[in-house]
Amino acid sequence: MPYSVLIVEDDEHxxxxxxxxxxxxxxxxxxxxxxxLQEAQQLLLAGYPNLLLADLGLPDGDGVDLIRQxxxxxxxxxIMVITVFGDEYHVLRAIRxxxxxxxxxxxxxTQIGPAIDDLLAxxxxxxxxxxxxxxxxLREPAQQAREPLPQFTERELETLQLIAKGYSYAEIGKAAxxxxxxxxFHTKQIYRKLSVGSRGEAVFEAQARGLITPPH
Amino acid sequence: MSRKTLGDxxxxxxxxxxxxxxxxxxxxxxxxxxxxxxxxxxxxxxxxWRFQSLNPAGLEKPVEFPHNWSSEHEPIQLGRYTGTFQxxxxxxxxxxxxxxxxxxxxxxxxxxxxxGDGGRxxxxxxxxxxxxxxxxxxxxxxxxxxNTLEIELAxxxxxxxxxxQAYVGAEKHLQPRFRYRYSIKTSFAQAIIIVLVVTGxxxxxxxxxxxxxxxxxxxxxxxxxxxxxxxxxxLDDGLLTGRSLECALAVCLIWTTASCTxxxxxxxxxxxxxxxxxxxxxxxxxxxxxxxxxLAWPEFFDQEIRFIKSIALGFILVPxxxxxxxxxxxxxxxxxxxxxxxxxxxxxxxxxxxxxEWVAPYDGYWTTYTCLLAVIVFSxxxxxxxxxxLNEAEMLNLEMSERVQLKEIEIRKSYDQLRAEGQRRSLAExxxxxLRDMHDGAGGQLVSLLARLENEGKEQTPVAEAVxxxxxxxRLIIFSLEPDAQDLxxxxxxxxxxxxxxxxxxxxxxxxxxxGLTEQCLLGPRNTLHVLRIVSEAVTNVLKHAGxxxxxxxxxxxxxxxxxxxxxxxxxxxxxxKPHGKGLHNMRHRASMLHGALEILERQSGVCVRLRVPVAxxxxx
Numbered sequence: 085m086p087y088s089v090l091i092v093e094d095d096e097h098x099x100x101x102x103x104x105x106x107x108x109x110x111x112x113x114x115x116x117x118x119x120x121l122q123e124a125q126q127l128l129l130a131g132y133p134n135l136l137l138a139d140l141g142l143p144d145g146d147g148v149d150l151i152r153q154x155x156x157x158x159x160x161x162x163i164m165v166i167t168v169f170g171d172e173y174h175v176l177r178a179i180r181x182x183x184x185x186x187x188x189x190x191x192x193x194t195q196i197g198p199a200i201d202d203l204l205a206x207x208x209x210x211x212x213x214x215x216x217x218x219x220x221x222l223r224e225p226a227q228q229a230r231e232p233l234p235q236f237t238e239r240e241l242e243t244l245q246l247i248a249k250g251y252s253y254a255e256i257g258k259a260a261x262x263x264x265x266x267x268x269f270h271t272k273q274i275y276r277k278l279s280v281g282s283r284g285e286a287v288f289e290a291q292a293r294g295l296i297t298p299p300h
Numbered sequence: 301m302s303r304k305t306l307g308d309x310x311x312x313x314x315x316x317x318x319x320x321x322x323x324x325x326x327x328x329x330x331x332x333x334x335x336x337x338x339x340x341x342x343x344x345x346x347x348x349w350r351f352q353s354l355n356p357a358g359l360e361k362p363v364e365f366p367h368n369w370s371s372e373h374e375p376i377q378l379g380r381y382t383g384t385f386q387x388x389x390x391x392x393x394x395x396x397x398x399x400x401x402x403x404x405x406x407x408x409x410x411x412x413x414x415x416g417d418g419g420r421x422x423x424x425x426x427x428x429x430x431x432x433x434x435x436x437x438x439x440x441x442x443x444x445x446x447n448t449l450e451i452e453l454a455x456x457x458x459x460x461x462x463x464x465q466a467y468v469g470a471e472k473h474l475q476p477r478f479r480y481r482y483s484i485k486t487s488f489a490q491a492i493i494i495v496l497v498v499t500g501x502x503x504x505x506x507x508x509x510x511x512x513x514x515x516x517x518x519x520x521x522x523x524x525x526x527x528x529x530x531x532x533x534x535l536d537d538g539l540l541t542g543r544s545l546e547c548a549l550a551v552c553l554i555w556t557t558a559s560c561t562x563x564x565x566x567x568x569x570x571x572x573x574x575x576x577x578x579x580x581x582x583x584x585x586x587x588x589x590x591x592x593x594x595l596a597w598p599e600f601f602d603q604e605i606r607f608i609k610s611i612a613l614g615f616i617l618v619p620x621x622x623x624x625x626x627x628x629x630x631x632x633x634x635x636x637x638x639x640x641x642x643x644x645x646x647x648x649x650x651x652x653x654x655x656x657e658w659v660a661p662y663d664g665y666w667t668t669y670t671c672l673l674a675v676i677v678f679s680x681x682x683x684x685x686x687x688x689x690l691n692e693a694e695m696l697n698l699e700m701s702e703r704v705q706l707k708e709i710e711i712r713k714s715y716d717q718l719r720a721e722g723q724r725r726s727l728a729e730x731x732x733x734x735l736r737d738m739h740d741g742a743g744g745q746l747v748s749l750l751a752r753l754e755n756e757g758k759e760q761t762p763v764a765e766a767v768x769x770x771x772x773x774x775r776l777i778i779f780s781l782e783p784d785a786q787d788l789x790x791x792x793x794x795x796x797x798x799x800x801x802x803x804x805x806x807x808x809x810x811x812x813x814x815x816g817l818t819e820q821c822l823l824g825p826r827n828t829l830h831v832l833r834i835v836s837e838a839v840t841n842v843l844k845h846a847g848x849x850x851x852x853x854x855x856x857x858x859x860x861x862x863x864x865x866x867x868x869x870x871x872x873x874x875x876x877x878k879p880h881g882k883g884l885h886n887m888r889h890r891a892s893m894l895h896g897a898l899e900i901l902e903r904q905s906g907v908c909v910r911l912r913v914p915v916a917x918x919x920x921x
Binding site (some may be wrong): 095098100104141168171190191192193195211212249250252255 | 735743747748749750751754759771774775787789790791792793796797801805812814815
């Protein structure tokens with residue numbers, strides 16, 4: 085099944101690179117690219133893609149708004165945010181808006197495919213930095229007043245803390261006496277809780293039941 | 301449990317307290333009486349006495365001592381006592397005439413020859429006022445057989461004269477009696493004057509230092525005025541004479557009682573300003589009225605001056621009343637104040653009675669003798685008060701300075717805290733800004749540059765490598781700046797996340813073992829960055845040049861150092877030293893910045909790069 089991809093990136097070189105890299109992968113057809121929000125909106129009028137790769141810093145607006153819009157209007161679209169450093173602040177914002185993960189802008193050409201695969205398979209990566217940032221936000225009462233964060237279970241918080249300390253999934257599994265899959269499940273739940281309201285439960289349900297299949 | 305002393309028991313019970321007070325007063329009174337007690341000399345001539353009034357002229361008549369002219373029908377101004385005594389033989393030792401107590405002045409003649417007088421016999425008459433006179437008798441003036449002793453006595457006011465006793469006899473018998481009498485009457489009074497003046501000066505000085513404590517002022521004034529009274533009584537001759545002397549005495553007595561009143565009110569801290577004003581005004585009025593009276597109606601003045609003096613002394617009842625009513629006897633000071641006050645009051649009353657001629661005048665004023673106790677007790681009371689005020693002030697001062705010190709420390713602490721907060725916040729803001737700049741600026745541009753190179757097919761060129769290196773380094777820098785990310789474990793974990801995917805896609809199996817590190821391993825931002833760069837460089841080297849299939853990164857912490865090893869199973873160093881010579885040099889340099897050592901060991905297959913860092917590095921170096 086051909087996958088349609090929309091790339092929203094304001095830098096032309098990067099945009100070109102993404103297009104080139106993705107077009108090498110046979111799974112991705114119908115690759116469209118936009119340089120700003122307006123162009124993206126135009127393209128979306130024609131139809132929503134299966135995969136959206138969005139940059140956050142666009143000249144005419146915040147990419148997060150686009151992510152939120154797509155997430156709400158068309159929950160079936162997989163959204164990934166592309167970022168230079170993967171810094172926690174932007175990544176968390178994107179996740180809350182409905183992104184399923186993030187890609188580094190300088191990801192090697194050969195690694196783009198596997199990375200997207202991981203994400204589409206429900207990888208829900210949480211880097212130590214993101215975990216730390218999230219934990220810090222959970223501690224700050226002011227944050228809760230501004231933008232209330234969801235309640236996480238004890239297991240989920242434990243997982244976050246271990247990730248924050250730099251444990252790999254395997255190490256967490258050993259420390260908490262659970263399987264690596266369970267760890268992945270916890271991170272997925274974290275993502276889900278964070279983006280509640282943006283994408284809706286429906287997508288996750290659908291994915292869980294295998295109604296929306298990732299590209300093979 | 302503190303044992304109560306007998307004193308406490310006495311003070312606490314009202315009955316016992318007043319009993320003690322009464323006993324003390326009684327003791328005082330008896331003491332004064334005792335010192336006035338006169339024992340006649342052991343031997344003296346037995347005289348037959350006759351008295352004749354000279355002014356107005358009168359007849360001679362026999363008389364017995366003590367003789368008070370007020371008991372005579374007419375007011376006598378000048379009188380003569382004639383005494384005759386027999387001597388068997390001429391005495392060998394010296395003789396003397398001793399008059400223990402007389403009013404005004406006396407002139408003495410032995411066998412017609414004057415042997416002495418106490419001063420002027422005509423107005424203004426020298427005063428003795430119950431003070432003793434003593435005249436030596438030259439033995440040549442005496443005759444065997446009958447001898448005549450004549451004493452002429454002058455009174456200031458007609459009818460107010462008296463002669464208590466006259467002794468003639470051997471000097472060795474009379475002199476001790478005279479000496480004793482003189483000391484208790486004259487010397488004592490002189491001493492008391494000095495004490496009172498000094499006390500007055502001290503308390504006036506104290507008052508000048510503490511203006512609002514009026515009690516010091518009135519103690520000073522009272523002391524001075526009392527000293528004036530006693531001086532006037534002791535004075536035998538001086539500027540003031542006759543009527544003016546009486547005037548001055550009366551005024552001084554008025555002010556003595558007035559200042560006593562003021563003193564009492566201030567000491568008891570009674571807040572009755574009107575009463576105080578009234579008493580002062582009364583005193584002032586009387587001070588003006590008495591001299592006026594003396595000038596306008598001199599005879600009336602002369603007659604009634606003793607009443608005026610009585611009234612003046614009688615005013616002592618005012619402070620006495622208030623003192624007894626309001627002074628709480630709770631400790632020994634207030635006990636003695638009460639005793640002194642009551643004693644003074646009692647003696648004043650006795651002296652009033654003497655002025656009114658209900659008590660014999662022979663022993664003079666007894667109030668003088670209460671002055672000593674009063675001065676001691678009242679001064680002690682005030683000084684005690686002064687000291688306790690001082691102590692209280694000192695204590696409060698100490699407390700205050702302690703509190704100020706504590707507050708200072710508190711303030712300084714909170715100031716330091718605020719400053720640290722401010723610094724932290726500004727640093728955090730700076731970092732935020734820096735990161736944002738890097739993210740939006742440098743990072744974005746580098747990534748764009750890399751993309752451009754890739755688009756032109758130049759992703760494998762040295763330029764592209766360099767750019768990737770810069771980007772990677774930027775990531776490391778940003779990571780090391782994070783305030784919470786100082787522990788080495790998370791730093792290396794982050795590095796793992798960055799490098800492992802690239803390794804995997806290059807077909808390199810990676811084992812990243814951080815189990816030997818504790819969470820407490822903190823190196824600080826700069827040192828963490830050095831370690832990250834070294835490990836990153838080592839791993840990149842393996843990726844690019846080793847052609848290995850297995851890569852192991854291990855970190856271990858022991859008591860004395862930290863060891864990080866990067867091992868591979870590749871071709872080893874010798875094959876391609878030159879391309880990464882510079883890289884090795886960089887790594888060694890960075891290791892030295894960490895005060896550590898870099899070992900590069902060639903194995904059978906592959907290279908082992910080991911970084912040893914002493915654990916004692918403090919996070920700030």
